[in-house]
Amino acid sequence: MKPWIPVLGCVLLLVSRFAFAIDSEPPFTNPVLEHRYEHLLQEIRCLQCMDENIANSDAPLAADFRRQIHAMVGEGESDAQIKRYMVQRYGDFVLYKPPLQANTWLLWGGPFLLLLLAFTAVALVIRRRSRLADQEQSSR
Amino acid sequence: MRRRLVFILPVLVLIALIGFFWRGLYLNPTLVTSPLIGKPVPDFSLPRLHDPKATFDQNRLKGRVSLVNVWATWCFACREEQQMLLNLAKQNVVPIYGLDYKDDRQSALRWLAERGNPYTAIAFDSTGNVAINWGVYGAPETFLIDQHGIIRYKYIGPITTEVIQRELLPRIHALRREGT
Amino acid sequence: MIPELGQLALVIALCLAVAQCFFGIVGAQRGHFIWMNAVRPAAVGQALFVSLAFVILTYSFLTNDFSVRYVAENSNTALPWPYKITAVWGAHEGSLLLWIFVLGLWTLAVARFSRRLPQEFASRVLGVLGLISIGFLLFMLTTSDPFTRLLPPAAQGRDLNPLLQDPGMAIHPPMLYMGYVGMSVAFAFAVAALLGGRMDAVWARWSRPWTLVAWLFLTIGITFGSWWSYYVLGWGGFWFWDPVENASFMPWLVGTALVHSLAVTEKRGAFKSWTALLAIAAFSLSLLGTFLVRSGILISVHAFATDPRRGIFILAMLGAFVGLALILYAWRAPMFSDNGGGFKAFSRETFLLLNNIFLVVAAAAVLLGTLYPLVLGALKLGQISVGPPYFDHIFVPLMIPFFILIGIGPYVRWKHGSVPHTGRKLGWVAALALLVGAVVIVLLRAETSFIAMAGVLLAAWTVFSALQEPAQRLWQRLHHRHAGLGRSVLGMSVAHVGAGLMILGVTVTTMLGITVDRVFTPGSSLTVHGDQYTFEGVRDVSGPNYQAVQGTFVVTRNGRPVTVIYPQKRQFRRDGTTTEAAIDAGPFRDLYIALGNPLGHGAWSVRIEYKPLVRFIWLGGLIMVLGGFIALMDKRYRRVRVKAIALDVAATPEEAGRDLTREPEH
The missing domain is CATH 2.60.98 (Tick-borne Encephalitis virus Glycoprotein; domain 1)
Known part of the structure; x- marks a missing residue:
């Protein structure tokens, strides 16, 4: 009911929640790696403070995740490998972008399925109405 | 008649949603089920808390049913839990191993000296790297490991008498029966 | 003593709400004039007693009465006095009182401005509002009383949550609630029409300004909240797709669809049952938002402290209100659909229908993404997180066609559009948009992704196409040719310009920030x-x-x-x-x-x-608000003649529509 008003939950447990990820690791010199690293941080959920990605979270666990991911990116592992690593340990819950699999087909396909259904309904309505329009015209 | 059905659809959607909400009110969304349940304990090797030169690894967790409790001195809920663990340790039903998570060695040793030590042995994970392999996302957490070193159950949050009676002991006994 | 008076005021308000609801609905059903005459005083009294309770709680805050638990938990003697007022809605109980207070304000407004409506209809509307008041007052008195005493009184209060100690707190929640709760008026109009068995162009015309006002407040609330979170949360983001933000976005999307579909129903008498369903849905989603935030069912940084009883109570209320409305809808709506007259495939009606579809599907996608983890959990099918990456992926493909259509729709005639006519009007607009888009892309030369290009192009297209009509009229006027521009057309153009600027801001900030x-x-x-x-x-x-x-x-x-x-x-x-x-x-x-x-x-x-x-994101939002405001100033809303009611539904909607839109001024 009240967007943007964090009232309880982890807000009060952690001294400082709205700080973000700065770690002792030096930034990547390779901009491609840096970009990949930052993008990955956006897609991993911090499980300690539940509604944040690890890029924005100040929780110690988020720092550990970042360190781990930083190391893996540095070792040349792909995004898919890194995500798999996280999922094997924490489950799909750790990904903010749900993977496409049996239990998420409806999630990813739902909106487009609905759009398709709606288009069909619109087409039917238009067909009926346009016949009606023709009749009105001919009866005039 | 077919037209009528279309008008009833919103009511059906509402009923389905309310059903899900009703169920949802009794679920805790912050408890994350571990994908490691049913899988062998991840390989690890850590120094022991009391003796930094000695190591603690996954082999220690094979051969008998055991509990692995993740704790730390900075963890507030661990304080209350420790009493429960001490009581459980006294009953001698199951060895309790500790994983001291992102802690300071001196404060951990002091804490155990002051409050008592329920653990058979304690692994010291100063960086939290091993904890990530275990899928730990906070403290306290407690894993139940079977004779073959397979994780069978995980309890998230502080253990209480009720948890011991309802969740842990029945499972421990069942695993024992399974093993013999 | 004073806090107990607050409690008493709420109890009296509850009694009056019962009277308002009973006399309103039953009185109208039986045609009992004495009962119906009692509705308005009951409604006014109810609203006044709720306001009294609100004033009393504010007074307790201002006087540092820490014997009231809620005050002790959310205030402090050192808290600057303006924040002592905003602290009234700083946590669950008080913000619920704000909700009810806002409902009281809307009730007062309806009671005041519904005198021209037929008595039966007006008393049904007030009766439905009374029912909603009953639900929320009961909820407050049984689970969330803000006046509960603390014994012994605290010497000092805990202070207001630091994040809420910001001037934004004085504007965002009240505006947002005005919007949320305002949707209850559109809901009440729809339910009253269903109860009375009359749903026609006149109904649409009455609901339209109310819906527009609620939409305006909701737009202000969301825009302001986005700006507030940008500077207060310290992440530099403007939208987080948090479940609670989504809870306010869904009623906005459906409310926007409703504002558009009411136009069709008013002008052409078409899509009546669809419009009624949207009116019910918009308020239902407001209630859903209340449930999601106050029950602890979803993980959100914004959630209030939770008590399971509250969740169950709101769920029951949601089920009762929405369930009753939808059952009534399933029963009555089939009776008066389908006298809307015909239209060809290329017509304004089609475009507005498509507008509605994209907005409603977008709202459904937000709902799906927000609730999907809950549904999987309830069915024990796994645990997943649905976060910003999901919503971004779903929204982009939905919004691209939507914004293309926004540009075209206003230039298609009602009933039977002509492609060449629309093409003539928009050809040069499209060329200009392409040109400007190309120039901007060349100038930026940055890592322009496909989405960034599409966003800039769409923004240019939306803005230019929205300006085409006013620009042409202005041109004609300068050349002494008589050409008036109705306020509602102007308002629409302005609102669309706002939407275009917002898209521009979102795209450029996201892609090039x-x-x-x-x-x-x-x-x-x-x-x-x-x-x-x-x-x-x-x-x-x-x-x-x-x-x-x-x-x-x-x-x-x-x-x-x-x-x-x-x-x-x-x-x-x-x-x-x-x-x-x-x-x-x-x-x-x-x-x-x-x-x-x-x-x-x-x-x-x-x-x-x-x-x-x-x-540009917030500027766009404010310009949308300005557009809505201009549309609200349209002549025909200022005076709804009682005679209009005499128009029968049986009259062809086309005639009804024409008559209404060209009604002479007094």
Whole structure:
């Protein structure tokens, strides 16, 4: 009911929640790696403070995740490998972008399925109405 | 008649949603089920808390049913839990191993000296790297490991008498029966 | 004694709400005039007693009455007095009282401005509003009484949550609630029409201004909230797709669809049952939002403290209100559909239908994404997270066609459009949009992704096409040809310009913005997008109820000074720290600095952001509001003649529509 008003939950447990990820690791010199690293941080959920990605979270666990991911990116592992690593340990819950699999087909396909259904309904309505329009015209 | 059905659809959607909400009110969304349940304990090797030169690894967790409790001195809920663990340790039903998570060695040793030590042995994970392999996302957490070193159950949050009676002991006994 | 009076006021309000509901609905059903005459006084009385309770709680805050538990938990003697007022809605109980108070204000407005409506209809509307009041007052009195005493009284209060100690708190929640709760009026109109068995162009005409006002407030609330979170949360984001934000976005999307479909129903008498369903849905989604935030069913940073009884109570209320409305709808709506007259495939009606479809599917997608983890959990099918990446992926493909259609729709005639006519009007607009889009893309030359290009093009298209009509009319007027531009057409054009600017802001900020997290030691500097940031260290400052460290950053560009920025980190007496990001705002870019954590030896972690066109997001929102406001000023809303009611549904909707839109002024 009240967007943007964090009232309880982890807000009060952690001294400082709205700080973000700065770690002792030096930034990547390779901009491609840096970009990949930052993008990955956006897609991993911090499980300690539940509604944040690890890029924005100040929780110690988020720092550990970042360190781990930083190391893996540095070792040349792909995004898919890194995500798999996280999922094997924490489950799909750790990904903010749900993977496409049996239990998420409806999630990813739902909106487009609905759009398709709606288009069909619109087409039917238009067909009926346009016949009606023709009749009105001919009866005039 | 077919037209009528279309008008009833919103009511059906509402009923389905309310059903899900009703169920949802009794679920805790912050408890994350571990994908490691049913899988062998991840390989690890850590120094022991009391003796930094000695190591603690996954082999220690094979051969008998055991509990692995993740704790730390900075963890507030661990304080209350420790009493429960001490009581459980006294009953001698199951060895309790500790994983001291992102802690300071001196404060951990002091804490155990002051409050008592329920653990058979304690692994010291100063960086939290091993904890990530275990899928730990906070403290306290407690894993139940079977004779073959397979994780069978995980309890998230502080253990209480009720948890011991309802969740842990029945499972421990069942695993024992399974093993013999 | 005073707090007990507040409680008593709520109990009296509840009794009056029961009278308002009973006399309103039953009185109208039986045609009992004496009962119906009692509805308006009951409604006014109900609203006044709720207001009295609200005033009393405010008084308790202002007088530091820490014998009231809610005051003790959310205030403090050191809290500056304006925040003592906003603290009234700083937590669950008080914000619920604000909800009911706002409902009271809407009830008063309806009671005041419904005299021209047929008595039966007006008393049904007030009766339905009364039912909603009953539900919320009962909820408040049984589970969330803000006047509960604390024994013994606390010597000092805990203080208001630091994040809420911001001027934004005075505007955002009240505006948002005005919008949310305002949807209840559209809901009440729809339910009253269903109860009365009459749903026609006249009904649409009555509901339209009310819906528009609620939509305006909701738009202000969301826009303002987005801006507030941008500067107060310290992440530099403007929208987080948090479940609670989604809870306000869904009624907005459906409300926007409703505003458009009411236009069709009013002008052409078509899509009546669809419009009624949207009116029910918009308020249902408001209620759903209340449930999601106050039940703890979803993980959100915004959630209130939860008590399972509250969740069950709101769920029951949601089921009862929405369930009754939808059952009534399933029963009555089939009776009066389908006299809307015909239209061809290429017509305004089609475009508005498509508009509705994209908006409703977008709302459904938000609903799906928000609830999907819950549904999987309830069915034990796994645990997943649905976050911003999901919503971004779903929204882009939905919004691209939607914004193409926004440009075309207004230039298609009702009933039977002509492609060449529309083409003539929009051909040069399309060319201009392409040209400007191309120039911008060349100028930016940055890593322009497909989405960035599409966004800029769409924004240009939306803005130019929206300006085409007013520009043409202005041209004609300058050449002494008589050409008036109706307020509602002008309002629509302005609102569409706002939507275009918002798209531009969102696209450019997201695609071309730069975020850098770095460690700064005093004297060190960093160049981001040509601006050099030099950190001059931190110093301590203190506020009325907090201590803060303030960093100093000198920004220069090519050696010339640009600005000095002072971000703060505040430690409040109540256990909390806030990051006060400091922003150098400009019309075309913001420089945004937030302090992270001290890292020892004077070093600090710092987030620096360069945010191009970020202001356009909120500017766009405000322009949309302006558009809605202009449309509201349209002549025909100022006076709804009682005679109009005499128009029978049986009259062809086309005639009804024409008659209504060309009604002479008094």
